[in-house]
Amino acid sequence: MAFSFPSLRKPSPRTVLILAAVGALSVGAVAAGASKDQAAPSNEAPAAAPPPKQAPAVQATTDSARTSADTQAAAALPQCRAARLVTINSTWGIPVPSVYGSTSTNCNLMYGDDPHRGSTVYGDPDTAIRVLQRNLNYCYGSKLTVDGIYGSNTRAVVKLVQQRHKLAVDGIYGPKTRSAMNWRMYSMGTRSWSTGCYSPI
Incomplete structure (x- = not known):
């Protein structure tokens, strides 16, 4: 028994061109993928990996270190052994702890000062x-x-004040606590106290 195959039409020149272009693109894509898989030696240095993101724990450590530094700075100051009226304007002043024999108020008070x-x-x-x-x-x-x-x-009260004003909570009264906290003002002219509290220093 003889088999007969159907006769195929000859493709047009345009069809041959399209098929050739598609074939060339496919071969190029396969070759490009293969070259990526095989790392060829190169004189260029490999690209540096992006730096890792900073973990929240590092930020917490930084805040803790800053708090510790603030505490050490406050503790290193001399003890406040006097009080003086810091002039705010021509009418008002604020009585604050100060350094003995000086106009400076850069001093500290801390637990155990008795007196x-x-x-x-x-x-x-x-x-x-x-x-x-x-x-x-x-x-x-x-x-x-x-x-x-x-x-x-x-x-304990100084710690609450420090917490309220977002300072290092160490319970040491020092310049940062002095400047952040509110004070009642006193007028030498009228010898009277203000009814409100302010933070002008």
Whole structure:
């Protein structure tokens, strides 16, 4: 039995051209994929990997380090052993703890000042602590005993003030706490106190 195959039409020149172009594109794509899989030696240095994203824990460590640095800076200052009226304008001033025998208010008060720190006996830290305690009572509503002792209650209130003003919460009264907190002002001219509390220093 003989089989007969159907006769095929001869493709037109245009069809041959299209088929050739499609075939060439397919072969080129396969060759390009193969060359990517085989790494050819190159004189160029490999591209650097992108840097890893910073983890939140690193940020927390940075904040902790900053808080520790703030605490150390405050603790390194001399003890406030006096109080002085810092002039705000021609009418008002603010009584704040200060350095003994100086106009500077860059000093600290901390837990255990009762009333002198260590063997230092000059100045009057008792007055400095009382000025701070009176102000904390009036401007922050604390009910501290105004005793001139920087005890656990005074430290706890200072910590609340620091937390409220987004400072390092270490319980040490220093320049950053002084500048951030609110103070009751006093007028030497009228010998009267302000009814409100302000943060002008």
